[in-house]
Amino acid sequence: MLKRSYYYAILLLPSVFFSLSVHGQQKVLGLKEAESLAIVNYPSIKSKINQLNASKANLNEVKSENLPDLNFSAQQVYGTVNGQFGPSYGFKGFNVSSAGPNLASQNWNAGFGSLYLSNISWDFFSFGKAKEKVKIQNIAVSRDENDLAQEQFQHQIRVASSYLNLLAAQELTKAQKDNLNRAIELQKVVAARVRNGLNAGVDSSQANAEIASAKIALTNAQETEQEQSNLLAQYIGIQVPTYFVLDSSFISKTPNTVDAQKDSSLNYHPLLKYYQSRIAISKEQSNYLGTFNYPTFSIFGVFQGKGSGYGNNYGINQNDFTGSYLNGANPTRYNYLFGLGIIWNLTSPVRVHYQLQSQKFITEQYKNDFDLIDNQLKAQLKLSETRLSNALKNFHSAPEEVKAAKDAYTQKLVLYKNGLSNIVDFTQALYALNRAEVDNYIAANNVWQALLYKAAASGDFSLFINNF
Numbered sequence: 361m362l363k364r365s366y367y368y369a370i371l372l373l374p375s376v377f378f379s380l381s382v383h384g385q386q387k388v389l390g391l392k393e394a395e396s397l398a399i400v401n402y403p404s405i406k407s408k409i410n411q412l413n414a415s416k417a418n419l420n421e422v423k424s425e426n427l428p429d430l431n432f433s434a435q436q437v438y439g440t441v442n443g444q445f446g447p448s449y450g451f452k453g454f455n456v457s458s459a460g461p462n463l464a465s466q467n468w469n470a471g472f473g474s475l476y477l478s479n480i481s482w483d484f485f486s487f488g489k490a491k492e493k494v495k496i497q498n499i500a501v502s503r504d505e506n507d508l509a510q511e512q513f514q515h516q517i518r519v520a521s522s523y524l525n526l527l528a529a530q531e532l533t534k535a536q537k538d539n540l541n542r543a544i545e546l547q548k549v550v551a552a553r554v555r556n557g558l559n560a561g562v563d564s565s566q567a568n569a570e571i572a573s574a575k576i577a578l579t580n581a582q583e584t585e586q587e588q589s590n591l592l593a594q595y596i597g598i599q600v601p602t603y604f605v606l607d608s609s610f611i612s613k614t615p616n617t618v619d620a621q622k623d624s625s626l627n628y629h630p631l632l633k634y635y636q637s638r639i640a641i642s643k644e645q646s647n648y649l650g651t652f653n654y655p656t657f658s659i660f661g662v663f664q665g666k667g668s669g670y671g672n673n674y675g676i677n678q679n680d681f682t683g684s685y686l687n688g689a690n691p692t693r694y695n696y697l698f699g700l701g702i703i704w705n706l707t708s709p710v711r712v713h714y715q716l717q718s719q720k721f722i723t724e725q726y727k728n729d730f731d732l733i734d735n736q737l738k739a740q741l742k743l744s745e746t747r748l749s750n751a752l753k754n755f756h757s758a759p760e761e762v763k764a765a766k767d768a769y770t771q772k773l774v775l776y777k778n779g780l781s782n783i784v785d786f787t788q789a790l791y792a793l794n795r796a797e798v799d800n801y802i803a804a805n806n807v808w809q810a811l812l813y814k815a816a817a818s819g820d821f822s823l824f825i826n827n828f
Contacts, residue, residue, distance in 0.1 A: 390607045391523050392825065394596055398519045399512055401597025408508040415504045419497040426490040428482035436474045436689050440467070441670060461675035471669025471681045472688020478663050486656040492648040499644050503637035510630035515595070517816045520824060522592040524808050527608050529585040531801035536581045539794040540574040542769075546790065547571055549777060563783045570787060611804050614755060615811050615827035626737055629819025635730040642723040649719060652712045655704030662698075665691035737817055744814035751803070751810040758796075758803035765789075765796035 399405060441460030483490075547567040554564045589603070626632060669688035671680035682688075772789040775781035808824075815824035 388605050388607050391520060391828070394523055394592070395516055395519055395825070397596040397598075398515055402515055402595065403597075405508070405511055405515060408504070408511045412501070412504040412508050415497070415501045419494070419501055422494050422497045425493070428480055431479045432477070433479075434474070434476045436472065436685075438470060438472050438688070440470050441473075441674075460670070463675075463678070467678060469678060469681055471683055472667075472685050473669060474665075474667040474689045474691060476665040476691055479660070481658060481660040483656050483658045487651050487654040489648070489651040489656070492644065492651055496641060496644045496648055499637065499641040503634070503641055506630065506634040506637045510634045513630040513819065513821060514816075516821050516825075517812065519592070519595050520812050520821075521809065522588065522595055523606065524611075524805055524812065526585070526588045526592055527606055527611055528802060528805040529581070529588045530606070530608075531805070532798060533578070533581040533585050535794060535797045535801060536574065536578040538797065539790070540571070540578050542790060542793070543567070543570040543574040546786065549773075550783065553777075553779075566783050566787065570790070610828050611808065614752065614807055626734065626741070626819060629737060631733055631819065632730065632737070635726065635733055639723060639726045639730060642719060642726050646716055646719045646723065649712055649715050652715075653709045655702050658701040658703070660699050660701060661696070663696045664694065666693045666695075667691040737819075740817035741814065744810065744817045748807070748810040748814055751806045754799075754803040755807050758800040761796040762793075762800045765793040769793045 439456075439458065441458050547564075547570070550563045550567040593599070667688055667690050669682045669684060671677075673680045769789045769792070772781055772786045776783065776786045811827065812824045815821050
């Protein structure tokens with residue numbers, strides 16, 4: 361019977377399960393195939409892709425902001441032109457810009473008027489403000505690319521770990537099935553000896569207890585396997601998982617090339633590259649904020665045509681107007697204007713000073729985050745070398761444990777059948793064999809888990825996947 365600690369060890373492993381079916385026949389799901397499905401289907405990766413596409417689109421928009429503003433407008437209106445001395449303010453645009461003489465009394469003479477206007481305006485020099493904004497968005501695109509890469513990398517690690525742990529769970533189930541079969545065989549032997557009066561009846565009760573215990577262990581193992589199946593199904597985007605046979609051929613051997621003490625560089629770790637891009641974009645943001653200390657130089661030009669249904673003597677003769685649409689829509693006066701402008705908010709440096717101060721602290725925060733992740737990865741990389749070395753030692757020792765346990769089990773079985781041993785010694789041999797088989801399965805799996813752990817710490821998934 362497997363000890364409780366072995367169940368806990370398996371339960372703590374991130375694990376999963378998946379299934380495909382072709383023409384009603386079950387198909388083996390290879391690890392590389394599972395990785396491909398996961399990269400395509402997992403929602404968080406799709407989210408990162410959309411985020412990257414949005415950043416790229418925003419980059420194009422930011423580049424276009426440096427183009428001149430070129431506006432065309434036309435209006436044709438009908439109304440009165442009464443004028444009056446007095447101040448007014450077009451609050452929120454709710455005002456009428458009527459232009460006419462200041463007559464002694466109100467009249468309701470109405471005619472058509474028109475205005476046609478083209479305008480161009482260009483902030484041609486702003487001390488690098490436009491360029492800095494483009495730089496920020498370029499780095500934002502790079503940041504989102506790194507974010508996508510690190511999400512894909514981490515998900516590859518999750519899927520591989522889940523795949524390996526599902527194999528471990530399946531092997532655990534197999535070990536418990538074998539244990540149940542041995543318990544059933546034990547019951548048959550005990551029943552025969554009890555019927556012949558060679559053993560006490562209590563041995564039969566002990567044998568029944570062993571079967572019950574083996575059934576419970578098998579049920580627990582199957583439940584663990586199902587939980588892992590559901591988790592892997594989520595990772596690779598399968599909504600309704602069914603049982604699927606995984607590729608276990610590689611698990612019986614060690615990786616093709618393994619050097620437990622070989623160090624790996626963290627310079628290209630996807631997670632560190634993402635954190636580096638956060639620092640870069642914060643620094644560039646500071647450069648952009650600094651440009652708001654300086655003025656903006658603009659050039660502009662306007663060309664305008666205006667038409668009116670009111671004559672030039674309307675101020676003297678209020679009958680000098682027409683309600684004709686064509687007279688009002690046809691422009692009769694034209695104006696143009698060109699100019700050079702400068703705008704400089706002299707209080708901006710005060711605000712920018714505090715904005716830069718805030719951005720400086722944000723940059724330092726990102727540097728602290730980077731240092732934390734860097735230190736964690738270095739520690740994990742060092743631990744991974746020890747873990748891989750120990751896993752290889754256990755892998756080579758486990759078969760000896762299995763062989764010794766099988767020999768002891770066979771010996772105790774023969775002795776018990778011949779009345780030379782008691783059932784307690786026999787069941788102890790049964791426990792030892794079950795434990796040895798589980799140790800052997802876990803030892804083989806742990807070599808690959810240790811290699812995967814090192815790949816995760818070093819940021820190089822090929823270190824794991826290319827060893828198949």
